[in-house]
Amino acid sequence: MSYYDKLIFELSKNGRRGASVPRGVGDAEIPFGAGTLWRETPPALPEVSEPDVVRHYTRLSQLNFGVDSGFYPLGSCTMKYNPKVCDEVPALFAGLHPLQEEETVAGARELLAETERFLCAVTGMKHFTFSPCAGAHGELTGLMILRHYHEMRGDTARTRILVPDSAHGTNPASAAICGLEPVTVPSGPDGLVDPEALRPLLGPDIAGIMLTNPNTLGLFEKHIKEIAAMVHACGGLLYYDGANLNPLVGVLRPGDMGFDILHVNLHKTFATPHGGGGPGSGPVGVTEALKPALAAVDGRVSAFHGNFGVVVRAYAYLLMLGREHVRELGAFATLSANYIKESLRDKYKLPIDSVCKHEFVFDGLLDDGAREGVPGATTLDVAKRLLDYGFHAPTIYFPLLFHQSLMIEPTETESLETLDEFIAVMRKIADEAAADPMLLKAAPHHTPIGRPDETEAARHPILKYTPAA
Amino acid sequence: MAQFPFFPHTGEDVSRMLKRIGLSSLEELYADVPQEFLYRGEYDLPSALTEAETKARLEELAAKNRKLTVFAGQGAYDHYTPSVIPALAARSEFLTAYTPYQCEISQGTLRYIFEFQSMICALTGLDVANASVYDGPTATAEAARMCVASTRKRNRILASAALLPCVRKVLEAYAVFGGYALSISDNPLSALDASVAGVILPSVDKYGRVCDLDGAADAVHAAGALLVLYCDPSALAVLRTPADWGADIAVGDAQPLGMPLSYGGPYAGFMACREPLMRKLPGRIVGQAADGEGRRCFVLTLQAREQHIRREKATSNICSNESLMALWATLYLSLMGPQGMKELNAACYRSSHFLRDKLLATGLFDAPLEGDFVKEFVLRPRVDARRLHKYLLDKGFFAALPAEEGFVSFCVTERRTRAEIDALIAAVEQFAGEEGK
Numbered sequence: 001m002s003y004y005d006k007l008i009f010e011l012s013k014n015g016r017r018g019a020s021v022p023r024g025v026g027d028a029e030i031p032f033g034a035g036t037l038w039r040e041t042p043p044a045l046p047e048v049s050e051p052d053v054v055r056h057y058t059r060l061s062q063l064n065f066g067v068d069s070g071f072y073p074l075g076s077c078t079m080k081y082n083p084k085v086c087d088e089v090p091a092l093f094a095g096l097h098p099l100q101e102e103e104t105v106a107g108a109r110e111l112l113a114e115t116e117r118f119l120c121a122v123t124g125m126k127h128f129t130f131s132p133c134a135g136a137h138g139e140l141t142g143l144m145i146l147r148h149y150h151e152m153r154g155d156t157a158r159t160r161i162l163v164p165d166s167a168h169g170t171n172p173a174s175a176a177i178c179g180l181e182p183v184t185v186p187s188g189p190d191g192l193v194d195p196e197a198l199r200p201l202l203g204p205d206i207a208g209i210m211l212t213n214p215n216t217l218g219l220f221e222k223h224i225k226e227i228a229a230m231v232h233a234c235g236g237l238l239y240y241d242g243a244n245l246n247p248l249v250g251v252l253r254p255g256d257m258g259f260d261i262l263h264v265n266l267h268k269t270f271a272t273p274h275g276g277g278g279p280g281s282g283p284v285g286v287t288e289a290l291k292p293a294l295a296a297v298d299g300r301v302s303a304f305h306g307n308f309g310v311v312v313r314a315y316a317y318l319l320m321l322g323r324e325h326v327r328e329l330g331a332f333a334t335l336s337a338n339y340i341k342e343s344l345r346d347k348y349k350l351p352i353d354s355v356c357k358h359e360f361v362f363d364g365l366l367d368d369g370a371r372e373g374v375p376g377a378t379t380l381d382v383a384k385r386l387l388d389y390g391f392h393a394p395t396i397y398f399p400l401l402f403h404q405s406l407m408i409e410p411t412e413t414e415s416l417e418t419l420d421e422f423i424a425v426m427r428k429i430a431d432e433a434a435a436d437p438m439l440l441k442a443a444p445h446h447t448p449i450g451r452p453d454e455t456e457a458a459r460h461p462i463l464k465y466t467p468a469a
Numbered sequence: 470m471a472q473f474p475f476f477p478h479t480g481e482d483v484s485r486m487l488k489r490i491g492l493s494s495l496e497e498l499y500a501d502v503p504q505e506f507l508y509r510g511e512y513d514l515p516s517a518l519t520e521a522e523t524k525a526r527l528e529e530l531a532a533k534n535r536k537l538t539v540f541a542g543q544g545a546y547d548h549y550t551p552s553v554i555p556a557l558a559a560r561s562e563f564l565t566a567y568t569p570y571q572c573e574i575s576q577g578t579l580r581y582i583f584e585f586q587s588m589i590c591a592l593t594g595l596d597v598a599n600a601s602v603y604d605g606p607t608a609t610a611e612a613a614r615m616c617v618a619s620t621r622k623r624n625r626i627l628a629s630a631a632l633l634p635c636v637r638k639v640l641e642a643y644a645v646f647g648g649y650a651l652s653i654s655d656n657p658l659s660a661l662d663a664s665v666a667g668v669i670l671p672s673v674d675k676y677g678r679v680c681d682l683d684g685a686a687d688a689v690h691a692a693g694a695l696l697v698l699y700c701d702p703s704a705l706a707v708l709r710t711p712a713d714w715g716a717d718i719a720v721g722d723a724q725p726l727g728m729p730l731s732y733g734g735p736y737a738g739f740m741a742c743r744e745p746l747m748r749k750l751p752g753r754i755v756g757q758a759a760d761g762e763g764r765r766c767f768v769l770t771l772q773a774r775e776q777h778i779r780r781e782k783a784t785s786n787i788c789s790n791e792s793l794m795a796l797w798a799t800l801y802l803s804l805m806g807p808q809g810m811k812e813l814n815a816a817c818y819r820s821s822h823f824l825r826d827k828l829l830a831t832g833l834f835d836a837p838l839e840g841d842f843v844k845e846f847v848l849r850p851r852v853d854a855r856r857l858h859k860y861l862l863d864k865g866f867f868a869a870l871p872a873e874e875g876f877v878s879f880c881v882t883e884r885r886t887r888a889e890i891d892a893l894i895a896a897v898e899q900f901a902g903e904e905g906k
Contacts, residue, residue, distance in 0.1 A: 003764060007587075016806070017804075017809050018551075018804035018805070018806065019804040019806075019809045021816060022883050023815075025820040025886075025890050026819045026823025028819045030819070032815065032818075036709065037841060043591040043592050043705070044807075046802075056803075057560075058560070060576070061560040064577030065571075065574040067561075068561035074567055074570070079567060080475075081475055085520045089523075089524065092528060092531035093531060093534065095537075095730060096534055096731065097537070097545055097867050098545050098733030104537060107533030108530070110530055133607070134787075135789060136786045139786065144642070144646060148645075169775075172781035173781055175781065176786075177648070180646075220499075222502065222503065224506075225506075250508075252508050256506050256508065273565045274565065274789075275791075276564075276568070276793055277566075277569070277753065277790055278793065278794070279792075280789040297642060300639060301607070302603055302639065303607075303635045303734070305733040308734050309732075310735060318514065319522075320520065321514070322517025323517070324470050331498060332476055334498045335483065335498060338492075339490060342490050355492075355497075355498060355500065387574050393570075395570075416485065416486065444573050448573065448576055449576060449760040452758035452760045452768050453759060453761075454768050454770065457768050457770045458772075458773075461747070461770055463598075463747075464587040464598070465583070
């Protein structure tokens with residue numbers, strides 16, 4: 001099939017429409033178009049029929065790749081399968097207005113309360129707010145709670161927060177937006193936070209530490225007990241970035257490790273679909289001591305009750321998971337990641353040799369095929385070549401600790417057969433690179449489009465449709 | 470224990486995988502974890518339910534909610550959702566994709582975001598829009614931060630008290646630690662000085678009134694600040710645009726564009742601005758590009774603004790936005806078109822004015838506020854507002870929502886039928902009769 005390249009605007013024809021609208025009740029005179037309050041010309045929206053719309057967006061969907069299309073080993077994004085029943089149930093709550101009195105939304109409130117209980121069970125925290133709409137929003141909310149906690153105690157000098165260099169970019173960004181100065185904690189040669197490197201950074205100006213555990217290398221921060229004791233001793237709090245919660249589910253709980261605040265990405269850990277980049281949901285949990293600080297932000301960081309429809313999906317998933325299968329979740333995710341790592345380490349550079357958790361990072365190819373006059377294949381080239389073989393690419397060039405980071409996270413919903421297919425393809429690509437790196441550099445060859453010129457797109461941005469003159 | 474339908478690992482698979490890794494049990498995968506942290510207790514979760522049992526439980530919960538006929542808005546509006554939208558937005562290629570990092574296999578997402586940005590520009594009249602943020606109130610807080618970042622040595626934000634309560638509360642929550650000093654007042658334009666980075670005004674206020682913003686932009690710009698307008702994107706199809714009023718930034722919630730009420734979310738915030746502010750705009754932005762063969766395609770662009778590149782120096786911490794809800798809005802606006810949007814607003818206008826006039830005729834309310842409105846209006850009851858609201862609630866209406874300053878708020882969308890409107894009027898008349906006794 002040839003590449004479908006239309007925008008909906010380009011299907012427009014004067015006089016067409018795709019929806020019917022009632023007339024309304026009564027005969028008030030419509031003032032639109034007259035006087036200063038109303039626009040003179042209608043907005044330049046497309047005029048298309050319903051079949052036009054359906055065919056256009058069906059074709060657009062066919063240019064996309066989702067978890068349902070195939071394996072999506074995008075590290076740190078936890079692209080697990082999203083059960084279909086979970087997508088069906090939010091419609092049961094579609095008609096509830098967010099300002100309705102509690103007694104008229106008893107079912108919705110019960111659902112939130114029960115989900116809170118389930119999340120407490122899995123994480124070891126005591127109270128949750130569902131206001132945050134995504135992971136980074138949860139981070140910001142969690143840091144607001146952290147700051148309220150210190151301020152409520154009259155401890156106003158704590159304006160700096162420790163963030164390891166392996167942290168997601170959202171961590172320092174959320175800290176900065178919450179008025180905290182991020183202080184980078186360097187990783188040791190084993191990829192972990194070294195308590196001795198942490199010690200000199202601690203003091204009365206430290207509000208806390210943001211930790212991702214396991215970290216973005218997929219490594220468990222095994223000094224966590226000591227780190228927690230040190231940070232608490234200096235008066236700081238421990239923030240847990242829930243982006244990597246998946247491998248711990250059913251095995252251990254952040255609350256038991258000394259964390260005071262955490263956010264959970266329901267769209268990662270609890271199987272709600274990512275929607276092409278949202279809606280997510282980032283509920284924030286705290287210990288009993290932080291309940292008053294939680295109350296200072298609960299219901300105040302988004303319009304109403306956060307992304308309720310996403311919470312409904314996660315609740316349905318948790319019901320099916322139950323206390324039995326929860327025990328398998330993290331362990332299977334961890335098993336799959338280690339299986340891939342051990343199956344590819346003779347072809348890709350493994351910078352840190354250790355049992356990983358749900359994900360791990362290669363630092364590019366062992367043999368990139370570079371020779372006189374021929375540049376070697378990079379991580380980007382490997383990623384693009386994977387698309388040719390029907391797989392989504394891993395996360396690339398993150399974490400920033402290595403030059404050729406290739407971060408792979410399989411999740412617990414992929415079968416051994418899928419993992420084996422992926423491994424075979426990754427090995428084949430490594431062999432292709434060694435033999436002919438230019439084959440990879442020209443990839444992808446079999447996708448709807450080839451590599452775009454992103455530099456040019458940023459230099460001369462075209463950010464909206466303009467009709468041809 | 471039965472195999473979980475979403476975990477394909479058989480016992481034999483697990484053994485094979487462990488063997489490849491060189492381990493003999495799943496526990497050994499956690500040998501690096503301090504062993505006292507391994508959770509040995511029972512998880513406080515129910516015993517796993519089947520799919521059918523799960524659905525039944527959700528239906529049981531849903532049955533505990535009361536079905537009400539919605540005659541209120543205040544930030545969430547009960548417009549009709551055309552069937553095309555859930556059908557197409559449920560396509561798993563859209564639903565189960567992540568942020569379109571690999572553009573060669575994400576042209577579907579990238580193209581509808583580009584269309585969404587174009588439609589938001591068409592509604593606001595402004596030059597550039599982003600791919601969406603969480604919701605309208607957070608978009609407003611992001612706009613406040615944009616104002617501070619775009620002006621020199623200014624950090625005050627003046628916001629109108631006539632903004633919706635849900636917008637003001639988020640602005641306030643973000644202001645505590647968020648790098649801007651917030652003053653909310655009835656007449657923010659009278660407080661302009663050299664410390665003010667931005668002024669946030671409603672395009673349609675909390676009373677539902679369409680605001681006359683004549684002179685606002687001139688005053689704000691003369692003081693060296695930026696003007697932000699909070700808008701209802703549905704009404705923008707017939708209102709004078711933020712660009713025409715001279716606004717620098719327009720924000721709002723896309724919920725009125727066909728998104729169900731859903732007890733508050735998911736919705737989608739939108740943000741648009743004038744071109745010179747483009748590099749201060751937070752969130753994802755999609756731009757047009759060409760591949761090696763010259764084919765038009767779309768990519769995430771201007772990423773140097775974003776957290777994964779700039780870390781603590783980013784314009785915002787936002788990563789996930791509300792992409793799928795941006796698709797809902799794009800589908801909605803495509804289906805409605807300019808004519809449909811005009812007719813929709815006309816239907817809201819007629820029905821809401823019809824209801825307001827009938828309510829005034831009951832004698833239960835003071836004279837209305839001056840000013841025109843599209844679908845939402847307030848009245849001040851001569852009786853206790855909460856009692857009126859409760860009375861109507863008992864009759865199955867979510868109406869006469871107690872609002873600030875002793876008002877009750879009503880909203881009538883195109884979804885409300887003649888029969889529903891008549892029934893509400895009858896209930897209010899009955900209430901008036903009982904009050905008169």
